[in-house]
Amino acid sequence: MDREWKLQQLVQLLPQPLYLAYMNIHALELAKECDVCVVVVGSEDDVRQLEIAAQTEVVKSNASSDTDELDIGSVAKKRKTHGGNNDLLLDLMQEQRKRILQPHPLEVRFTINNGAKSMEESITVKLRYFKRLGFVSAATVISLSDAEQNYADATLTQDVLKYLHDDDVGDTIPVPGAEYELKHINMTTKECLDHLKSKEYGRPYRWLQKMCCIEIFNDANDTSVVATPTEQPKLQKMIPDLIKSIQQLWNYRLNLIKQIRALVQKHIDLYLKEERLPTTRPACSLVQWTALTYEEYATSAPYNDSELVNGNQLYYRAVVVRGSAKMECLVSISSKFPTESPLWFICIYWNGQHNAMNSAAVKAMEFWTNSLTQAQLQHPLALLATQLVRTMYSFDIFLETEGPLYNPVEYHREKTLYKGIREAYTCETIPLYRGWHS
Incomplete structure (x- = not known):
């Protein structure tokens, strides 16, 4: 009871944007429409101190003369007023930056579970309000079981919300007035966003401002038109849809x-028991699966289609070997995974370098791998592994087809492999290249 009373006290101290977000999400929690719970985190004392500091600032502002008014954007004026004291100017700038970039002491946190009974796996969204800049930011905290935590690299757990909408990745400040405030402290939008990231405050998404009834620019690329805040009836539909998304x-x-x-x-076969695969295992072996940055991926890829691959995706490298031959696969995973299948680029290093740009065989291999969809599979976790297995079978067939053309002969055609693949995929149209079938 005491805890509930303290929570209600904090709720009353929330700034309006966070208060609206809290009340709407709390209503969903009470109605059990979504698997969500919401709390307010922070100290009442910190709020009181903020109020006292704000009142003190107002008093100082009223008492100061026009020439002493703090205006970081006018460096020449400052130097004249303070006799060229650069140290004092720097202190004033840092003081004003601190005030403008300081979020409200209270934050709203809502936690969404995975819909299962296990409470180990959840995502928590932390909302912070920046009064002077006029926006709310959102950061995520991921909770995983020990088994998953050890293998979830940072690319999988950081900035999860930026994958919610392709056209709203939080790389702009979508509210009017923020740019003006930043200009007065000699800070660019990018520097502000970098600051938010360094402090783990998250990003100021457009959908988030709508959820908190904050005015935003009507278009992300047009700052001349401002959209009106979202009305409450629309919020009652928008927020449940947002939580579910x-x-x-x-x-x-x-x-x-x-x-x-x-x-x-x-x-590899952990989730493949329900899938229709050849009984013969691939002769090649997966030796490495590692995460890549977008820059590493772009540098390694033989070609890059900006419509298919961009910085808002996840990237991996798979290395498969058989004897002296190596196959390197660059995998890009869309934010719409598994609705959109991962895209594989294949490069084979054996008697030269073979990729889709110079080899019809590799081009056919890529098509066979990339044409697989989740709808064709039984298990919801089988897509990546099945794509990999397809690619490994293709690699074996490539080597066994091309192998006899070189001396000494390193790879021989395995009849059982071809027979198994034909049995498994008789209902599919498999792209064939020279020597694919016996």
Whole structure:
């Protein structure tokens, strides 16, 4: 009871944008419409101190003369007023930056579970309000079981919310007035966003401002038109849909983490027992599955289609070997995974370098791998591994087809492999290249 009373006290101290967000999400929690719970985190004392500091600032502002008014944007004026004291100017700038970049002491946190009974796997969204800049930011905290935590690299758990909407990744400040405030402290939008990231405050998404009834620019690329705040009746529909979208995104990401873990551990067939695969295992072996940055991926890829691959995706490298031959696969995973299948680029290093740009065989291999969809599979966690297995079978067939053309002959055609693949995929149209079939 005492805890509930303290929570209600904090709720009353929330700034309006956070208060609206809290009340709407709390209503969902009470109605049990979504698997969500919301709390307010912070100290009442910190709020009181903030109020006292704000009142003191007002008094100082009223008492100061026009020439002493703090205006960081006018450096020449400052130097004249303070006799060229650069140290004092720097102190004033830092003081004003601190005030403008300081979020409200209270934050709203809502936690969404994965829809299962296990409470170990959840995503918590932390909302912070920046009064002077006029926006709310959102950061995420991911909770995983010990088994998943050890294999969930940072690319899978950081900035999860930026994958919610392709056209709203939090790389702009969508509210009017913020740019003016930043100009007065000699800070660019990018520097402000970098500051938010360094402090783990998250990003100021457009959908988030709508959820908190904050005015935003009507278009992300047009700052001349301002959209009116979202009305309460629309919020009552928007927020449940938003919570469900975050939960779906989280479940998709959780499924991806499980699939990545299986591949890192080389447990390729962990989720393939229900799938229609050849009884003969590939002769090649997966030796490495590692995460890449976008820059590493772009540098390694033989070609890059900006419509298919961009910085808002996840990237991996798979290395498969058989004898002296090596196959390197660059895998890009869309934010819409598993609705959109991962895209594989294949490069084979054996008697030269073979990729889709110079080899029809590799181009056919890529098509066979990339044409697989989740709808064709039985298990919800089988997509990545099945793509990998397809690619490994293709690699074996490539080597056994091309092998006899070189001396000494390192690879011989395995009749059982071809027979198994034909049996498994008789209902599919498999792209054939020279020597694919016996």
